[in-house]
Each structure stands twice: as structure tokens, then as C-alpha cells.
Amino acid sequence: xxxxxxxxxxxxxxxxxxxxxxxxxxxxxxxxxxxxxxxxxxxxxxxxxxxxxxxxxxxxxxxxxxxxxxxxxxxxxxxxxxxxxxxxxxxxxxxxxxxxxxxxxxxxxxxxxxxxxxxxxxxxxxxxxxxxxxxxxxxxxxxxxxxxxxxxxxxxxxxxxxxxxxxxxxxxxxxxxxxxxxxxxxxxxxxxxxxxxxxxxxxxxxxxxxxxxxxxxxxxxxxxxxxxxxxxxxxxxxxxxxxxxxxxxxxxxxxxxxxxxxxxxxxxxxxxxxxxxxxxxxxxxxxxxxxxxxxxxxxxxxxxxxxxxxxxxxxxxxxxxxxxxxxxxxxxxxxxxxxxxxxxxxxxxxxxxxxxxxxxxxxxxxxxxxxxxxxxxxxxxxxxxxxxxxxxxxxxxxxxxxxxxxxxxxxxxxxxxxxxxxxxxxxxxxxxxxxxxxxxxxxxxxxxxxxxxxxxxxxxxxxxxxxxxxxxxxxxxxxxxxxxxxxxxxxxxxxxxxxxxxxxxxxxxxxxxxxxxxxxxxxxxxxxxxxxxxxxxxxxxxxxxxxxxxxxxx
Amino acid sequence: xxxxxxxxxxxxxxxxxxxxxxxxxxxxxxxxxxxxxxxxxxxxxxxxxxxxxxxxxxxxxxxxxxxxxxxxxxxxxxxxxxxxxxxxxxxxxxxxxxxxxxxxxxxxxxxxxxxxxxxxxxxxxxxxxxxxxxxxxxxxxxxxxxxxxxxxxxxxxxxxxxxxxxxxxxxxxxxxxxxxxxxxxxxxxxxxxxxxxxxxxxxxxxxxxxxxxxxxxxxxxxxxxxxxxxxxxxxxxxxxxxxxxxxxxxxxxxxxxxxxxxxxxxxxxxxxxxxxxxxxxxxxxxxxxxxxxxxxxxxxxxxxxxxxxx
Numbered sequence: 055x056x057x058x059x060x061x062x063x064x065x066x067x068x069x070x071x072x073x074x075x076x077x078x079x080x081x082x083x084x085x086x087x088x089x090x091x092x093x094x095x096x097x098x099x100x101x102x103x104x105x106x107x108x109x110x111x112x113x114x115x116x117x118x119x120x121x122x123x124x125x126x127x128x129x130x131x132x133x134x135x136x137x138x139x140x141x142x143x144x145x146x147x148x149x150x151x152x153x154x155x156x157x158x159x160x161x162x163x164x165x166x167x168x169x170x171x172x173x174x175x176x177x178x179x180x181x182x183x184x185x186x187x188x189x190x191x192x193x194x195x196x197x198x199x200x201x202x203x204x205x206x207x208x209x210x211x212x213x214x215x216x217x218x219x220x221x222x223x224x225x226x227x228x229x230x231x232x233x234x235x236x237x238x239x240x241x242x243x244x245x246x247x248x249x250x251x252x253x254x255x256x257x258x259x260x261x262x263x264x265x266x267x268x269x270x271x272x273x274x275x276x277x278x279x280x281x282x283x284x285x286x287x288x289x290x291x292x293x294x295x296x297x298x299x300x301x302x303x304x305x306x307x308x309x310x311x312x313x314x315x316x317x318x319x320x321x322x323x324x325x326x327x328x329x330x331x332x333x334x335x336x337x338x339x340x341x342x343x344x345x346x347x348x349x350x351x352x353x354x355x356x357x358x359x360x361x362x363x364x365x366x367x368x369x370x371x372x373x374x375x376x377x378x379x380x381x382x383x384x385x386x387x388x389x390x391x392x393x394x395x396x397x398x399x400x401x402x403x404x405x406x407x408x409x410x411x412x413x414x415x416x417x418x419x420x421x422x423x424x425x426x427x428x429x430x431x432x433x434x435x436x437x438x439x440x441x442x443x444x445x446x447x448x449x450x451x452x453x454x455x456x457x458x459x460x461x462x463x464x465x466x467x468x469x470x471x472x473x474x475x476x477x478x479x480x481x482x483x484x485x486x487x488x489x490x491x492x493x494x495x496x497x498x499x500x501x502x503x504x505x506x507x508x509x510x511x512x513x514x515x516x517x518x519x520x521x522x523x524x525x526x527x528x529x530x531x532x533x534x535x536x537x538x539x540x541x542x543x544x545x546x547x548x549x550x551x552x553x554x555x556x557x558x559x560x561x562x563x564x565x566x567x568x569x570x571x572x573x574x575x576x577x578x579x580x581x582x583x584x585x586x587x588x589x590x591x592x593x594x595x596x597x598x599x600x601x602x603x604x605x606x607x608x
Numbered sequence: 609x610x611x612x613x614x615x616x617x618x619x620x621x622x623x624x625x626x627x628x629x630x631x632x633x634x635x636x637x638x639x640x641x642x643x644x645x646x647x648x649x650x651x652x653x654x655x656x657x658x659x660x661x662x663x664x665x666x667x668x669x670x671x672x673x674x675x676x677x678x679x680x681x682x683x684x685x686x687x688x689x690x691x692x693x694x695x696x697x698x699x700x701x702x703x704x705x706x707x708x709x710x711x712x713x714x715x716x717x718x719x720x721x722x723x724x725x726x727x728x729x730x731x732x733x734x735x736x737x738x739x740x741x742x743x744x745x746x747x748x749x750x751x752x753x754x755x756x757x758x759x760x761x762x763x764x765x766x767x768x769x770x771x772x773x774x775x776x777x778x779x780x781x782x783x784x785x786x787x788x789x790x791x792x793x794x795x796x797x798x799x800x801x802x803x804x805x806x807x808x809x810x811x812x813x814x815x816x817x818x819x820x821x822x823x824x825x826x827x828x829x830x831x832x833x834x835x836x837x838x839x840x841x842x843x844x845x846x847x848x849x850x851x852x853x854x855x856x857x858x859x860x861x862x863x864x865x866x867x868x869x870x871x872x873x874x875x876x877x878x879x880x881x882x883x884x885x886x887x888x889x890x891x892x893x894x895x896x897x898x899x900x901x902x903x904x905x906x907x908x909x910x911x912x913x914x915x916x917x918x
Binding site: 089095097098099100103176177179180181183184196197198248251252267268269270271272274293295296297298299301302303305306308309311468469471473474475477508 | 640641643651652656689690691692696704756759760763767771772773774776863865866868869872876
């Protein structure tokens, strides 16, 4: 096709948003092609070296772990056909389904064993290995104190994988849907080493396989014909584009160049709801913005000062007047909607009016010895990105409104510097964000553990909290574990090393022509569930992940 | 002439070495590091990673190792993009930035030169005021305003062109380049037309042009054979550094039109402290400036009989 003809084609298809397959990428055949905006350039496509949601979007389309996400984000069995848990909750025995890598080799328990040992091996430099620390000896292996062979994961035979844990983890299925636990093809990694990830070398066990990766341009994957559930996959090819500029991505989605983008500028919400209401998807997200207070130095070594600042924060104003994109005020540290979690912990003053709270805050500060003769001075530091510069003046105002003798200075830092300072404890009050890696309360509460310093930016150390969390981690019963963690959360809220700010929202723009997109709070939408309305979808066949058998408890 | 070029190239080597050294230490003095991520990592893993990239060594040792690599044309791995080397990243991004930059500078030269010449020849007429007014507008409207406006109007509302990105199958197709090239060229058109106007006005008032006219040469011959040749001299000096800046990419253009160029990569790498990528692009940028300035100087000599290099 000459450029002139192609140019004419582009002009002809014009602004029609629904003409995507024709306009986005001219093709000679009738393959179903999906163009996904994907936030940023992947740092790595190796599941052991990735650490961002945008990498997960690609990697999770190419690989499948023992468990996986359904269209609605729920955890469902993936490579695991069935499993048994020992009575003490420490040994899990998985039976794998019969499945093949994209080069035709069978996926075996040995691939899983190899993968777990590889990610925990300190030489792999896996930044995210720590989420797998519940596995027995994982910490020691990762620190180089034990050999990878001593990790509590072993292949009994080709289809049986035994995982031993350091402590009971009823949330293991959710954890094993995370990309850190994906299998990697041993027969390929051993041949190519780190280059196994390059197009041409890489083989996958998921719905798609890598074709091309052009830096800052796109990642291109195509259907893996050997994927066990291939019959139920509709989209043949996927292009993932790094869409760093949310406004530019918005134009491309509206213009039909992209089918979807998992973000849009929150300030445009009203406008988009008016212009393209069918595209707008907004809902809860398993994450929050919070404000760490450095508990190792004055004034925040005094719990009363921490509580006072927490009370005086007018979250409702921030979410309804400043952010205005569906965010909810946070009065807990663990967002609502976490699995097996009662969610009963709550700031006791959550329902009081801001005026009452401000009054109580003033009393607390006076009790702590502050007043006109001893003013309270706070340096608040925030990230220079996204909505944070818009929120900072409100926080400053909220705290200064407690009393005339509360003085707040505000400064901003580049993200990299900000987190470097937080880790070093070089701040007094700051902002920070946390998005769950997997759907479990501990994934939030570990931030308060003494052993999490320096990730515990507040450097808060509370024996009772540590004891409750440790006890919860030894508890095999999910209900009792949830109760213990909830008790710990209440303590965290009362002591307030972290002021909860607001729960994050999941904002996406999705072309209404895309079917199968289910909004979910993990923000994980695997391409294998998606299709285009103008494409006839294959009839579902047996063997889909949703039909996999229930766990058999021992 | 050959001697001049050889001398300039010899001087360029220590210049680049000094630039590399200054950039290396400036990057390291900046607070924060490549592994300070939004999601923190445990201390053990951090230590391992620092050791793997040699960042646990004293700074002077890191510098020596880096320079040893540079001498062997090894720019090292990216500290953040773990499956890519710096050479990969530059090799993929630079052609995109360079194409857009080269097209923009060409467009700016043709349009800006033409407009500037018209304005000078029709000085103090509506045509002149029009050009001066337009170029003022071109200078004051920055690309980060012009880019989104063009993308919205031409791309989204009129539907004539895509609003961003490259073609996933064919790469840099004309319809993907039109808007970014125009956006990048507009301020340059403004600057070049003003430079051209000023120098043209000066030249057509000079004695040798009066002589040429007095000899009875046609006005076309006077203009193209005599006036233009001198009038573009200031442009040649301007184009050296300007081309280097345009060829190495514009973060604004690449961000607004979502293009995989090296300009956006450079700024992101600097913000994220991807030291090796920043260094690689700095070296590329410095070399380009040196080469393009040399070319500008040689062109200058070719166009201006008063200048001789030996």
C-alpha cells in the first residue's frame, strides 16, 4: 500500500470512533486487533523483574500462574487444576492442568520450581521478590543466606507442585495470581539467560506471545495457539502503547486510535461524562493516599499531635471540591472491599463534623503543650506529580485552621527524591501512596510493622501491633486472621503514624465497542476476556478458567 | 581546510571528555537514585542491585569504570529498563527524533526563509507587517499549547489526521508526522523569518547590491545571485546549534503526540536518575553539536568569500 493510499484511507475513515480495526492499523487480513493504552514504558517484561501495573497488564496476558484473575478481578484457578492444604495450613499441594508453552513443550511443576527459585535467588535482582516471603526459607534465600534449592517449593512430579510456607497464608491463591509467581520456561531461560525475554526467544504459557517490543513505541503480542483456553480467546493481536500523557491518550481514545486507556485526567471527568459518556469507567481501586508522619522526632513523636492533624484534615472537601473524580474520603487504612476482612476498624471521630474535629484537635495540641507561646511548626513535603500539588494548599489550610499558632510550610519534590527522603527518614510530614499488590489486608498493614522500616516511612514501632500482625500471620483460619488484622488496623488508626487521606479510584476510558471489560478494584483487565462488538465471538467451550474445580480441603 | 577540520576534531575529543565528566558528577550529586521507586524495596534486594550495577563502589571507581566503557564504545545497560542497553534505547529513539527534527528544520528553513525575504523586500508594507505579526505569534505560542490545539482540531474534530503515536505496522508514515513536524517547525519558522528579514534588509542596502543594480542586472539575478548568498549567513550560524537541539528531540512534541523519540526519554531518564541513559544522550547531544557547528562553520566559509580557514 502506498503512503498516498494509506493517507487517503485515514482521511476516509475520519473521526468515526467505532471504525477502529480499519483505521488504527491497516491490515490485509481480518484479525481482531486491540490497541491498549498502557500508562508507561515497561521497565522489563520478565515477570521476575517487573514491578509496575503497566508491566502486569502485558505480562499477565502472556503468562498464567497457579491462579489468575477473572474478568471481574476475582481470583480463579489458572494453572492449578486442584489443590490440597495441610491441616496446619503450611503445606499446599497443587496439581497442575495439562498445558503447553508456546513452543509446544509441556508446562511442568519443574518450571514452577525453577521460577520460584529464580526469583528468590539474589542474583536475579528481583525488586519485587519480597511479596513471596511467606514461602518457607524465602527470606533466607533472598538474602543469600541459603541456597535457592532450600526454598520451600518442590516439584514432586511433572504435574505436582508442593509449596511449604513459613506461616499459614489463607490468601495464597490471591498471592499466586500475582506475576511474581508466574512460571518461566526453564528450557528457554537456561539456554538464553537474561536474553530469554527478547522477542524470538521468549515462550509463554498464557493467551499471548511476544512479537515485538519497540522502546517507547509499543509492545506487540499475538495469539498463542497453544494456550489451553485459546478457544475462548477473541482478540488475535494486542498493541500496548506507553501513554504517559493522559490528555494525549484521551484524544487518541476519543479519536478511535486506541480502544482503551486505563487512566484519564480526573479534572476532565465532567467534560468526558458529557462528551463521551459511554467511554467513562470510574470505580473503587484498592489503594489510598496517606500522609506519613515521622514518629521518631518532634513534634510527631507525640501521639496527640498526630491525632490532631489527622482529625483536622478535611477529606470531604479534598475529594468533593479538589479531586472531583470519584475519590472517597478515607477513615481507614485498609480500603473497603478487601477479601476475608471484616473492615470494622475505623477512626472513632469519622462521623463528627469538621468543626467538632477541629475543636478536638486544638484541645489535643494544647494538651501536648502547644499554644501562642509555643507555636507548632510543620514542614509538609509532597510529590510534584498528579493531583498532589493541588491538594497540598488544602492540607496546609486545614492544619493552620486548628489554631493561629499552627504554622505549616509546604514544599514539593520530584518523586524519586521524595521517596529517597522518606526512606531515609528525612522528613517530618509528607504524602505517599499505596496500591495493593494483591487483595489482602496484610498487603496494607505490613507498612506499619517495625520490620518494614525503612518501607515503614513513619518509622513507627509498636510492640502490640507487631504482635497482632505476627499472630495473624500464624493463623490458618481466614476469619480469625481477619479479626486479628482488623484489631491491628484499629491500633494503627488510633496511634496515627499514617493519616489516611482518600481511597484512590480506578479511572479508565474504554471504547463502547470493546466488550467483556468489567470494572474491578484491582484494575486488572486481561485481554483474553475482551472482544469487539463488531466481531463475532467464538462460542464458549469447556475448560475456561471460570469452570475450574473448587479446592479440595484436606 | 583539511588542517582546520583535523584541528577542530582534535579539540572536540577533550571537549566531549570534559562534558562527560561534568555530566557524570552532576548526575551523581543530584539527590535520589535510580532505585528509589514509588514502591519501596527491601534493603537486601536494594544492596544486591546496587552491587550488580557497581553502584556500591566509590564514586571515582564508578567514574573510571564508566570511562573505560566509553573508550570501548560501551554505553552500558539502562539502570531502569532492565532488558535494554543504552545503545538499544538510543538506536530506537534517535531515528524518530532525528527524522522529525530534520523535517522541521527543513520546513522552517524553506517557509521562514521565504517569508523573511518577502518581508524584507516589501519592508513597511502590509506583507511585512503580516510576516512580523505572524512570527511574533509563532514565538509566543509555545508548542505545548499549539500541539494539543492542532491535535484536537485537525485530529479529533476534523478527523483528518491521527492525534498521536506512530503507525504500529509502518512506523513513521506521513500522516503521523505532519502534526508534530508542523508544531515543532512553527517557532523555528518565526525565528528564521525574523533573522532572514533583518539580514536581508541589511544586505539589500549594501553598496555591492547597489553596484549590481547599477550594472543593470535583473532584480532576480541581484536577489538570488548576490543578496541571498550573504543574507543567509546569520541563518547558517543559527542553524548549527538549532539543528542539534531539534534532532535530539523535543520532550513537548514527543509527549503531546506520544512519539517514541529520544527527547522524552532523556528528560524522563534525568528525572528518574537513569544515569547511564542520561549520559548516553548527553554524549550524543554533545557530539551532534560539535559536528553540526563544524558543518555550519564550513558552510559559512563556502558562502562567505571573506572567511578562509587554513
